[in-house]
Amino acid sequence: xxxxxxxxxxxxxxFIEMSxxxxxxxxRRAATGRERLGKAVRWAxxxxxxxxxxxxxxxYFEPEHDRDMKRLMAQMExxxxxxxxxxxxxxxxxxxxxxxx
Amino acid sequence: MNEKLREADVAEMLLNGEDTARAFDAIIExxxxxxxxxxxxxxxxxxxxxxxxxxxxxxxxxxxxxxxxGKEGSLTGWLYKIATNxxxxxxxxxxxxxxxxxxSLCGRLAADFEGxxxxxxxxxxxxxxxxxxxxxMKQKLVFNLRYYDELPFEEISKITGQSLSSAKTNYHYAVQxxxxxxxxIEL
Numbered sequence: 001x002x003x004x005x006x007x008x009x010x011x012x013x014x015f016i017e018m019s020x021x022x023x024x025x026x027x028r029r030a031a032t033g034r035e036r037l038g039k040a041v042r043w044a045x046x047x048x049x050x051x052x053x054x055x056x057x058x059x060y061f062e063p064e065h066d067r068d069m070k071r072l073m074a075q076m077e078x079x080x081x082x083x084x085x086x087x088x089x090x091x092x093x094x095x096x097x098x099x100x101x
Numbered sequence: 102m103n104e105k106l107r108e109a110d111v112a113e114m115l116l117n118g119e120d121t122a123r124a125f126d127a128i129i130e131x132x133x134x135x136x137x138x139x140x141x142x143x144x145x146x147x148x149x150x151x152x153x154x155x156x157x158x159x160x161x162x163x164x165x166x167x168x169x170x171g172k173e174g175s176l177t178g179w180l181y182k183i184a185t186n187x188x189x190x191x192x193x194x195x196x197x198x199x200x201x202x203x204x205s206l207c208g209r210l211a212a213d214f215e216g217x218x219x220x221x222x223x224x225x226x227x228x229x230x231x232x233x234x235x236x237x238m239k240q241k242l243v244f245n246l247r248y249y250d251e252l253p254f255e256e257i258s259k260i261t262g263q264s265l266s267s268a269k270t271n272y273h274y275a276v277q278x279x280x281x282x283x284x285x286i287e288l
């Protein structure tokens with residue numbers, strides 16, 4: 001800056017040099033914070049993957065009779081009486097007992 | 102080593118992503134004074150400028166991956182853009198209504214300036230800065246970047262988000278207004 005471009009503001013003595021020190025420290029803190037975040041993400045990804053696999057396993061290994069019951073209930077919604085009877089025979093072990101109802 | 106070469110070296114270090122921490126040591130050394138004054142001319146108050154300067158370096162560090170260099174802009178332009186945005190954001194927080202324009206702060210900035218004048222300041226520099234502080238923000242930014250920071254209009258256009266012709270027009274209007282108030286200064 002030339003003489004004309006000098007700024008007429010008050011500035012504490014030695015401010016620029018002090019601010020360089022403070023700002024380098026602030027950038028180092030930001031770097032450390034980002035590194036910690038990076039580590040957290042590196043831990044979080046496998047943890048999340050493990051959790052997702054566990055949830056999938058629970059869904060997949062859902063007790064078989066629960067799934068049959070749900071399927072049957074869904075079909076019952078719209079089925080006629082004859083069809084209901086036929087479907088019942090497929091999933092109930094003692095069909096002859098059911099026919100007496 | 103002159104400043105332009107050093108800027109190019111630092112930009113290269115950032116683009117290579119080899120040693121970002123070392124690059125930022127150099128950036129802080131090279132740009133602290135320039136950016137401080139750029140921010141100070143926007144927000145006027147020293148404490149605000151000090152905080153925003155630090156935010157500028159930290160933000161730049163955290164967004165270093167976003168620096169592309171080359172045709173997308175120089176390192177100087179990239180840093181000035183971050184500093185300008187943070188300065189404007191700080192001013193937005195100062196104004197009263199959400200919908201009131203940022204130029205509604207002109208009076209307050211002018212009052213702040215009167216309290217920030219150095220007792221040893223040159224009288225003409227005070228008159229000039231008093232006129233600059235009173236400019237609308239778009240004109241003020243362009244004027245400061247051109248007159249004080251001596252940046253090319255292409256760079257100013259990228260920093261302020263104005264078209265090249267708007268930047269030149271705003272500079273022209275700014276100079277006219279300042280000349281009215283400070284007729285003895287050759288701009």
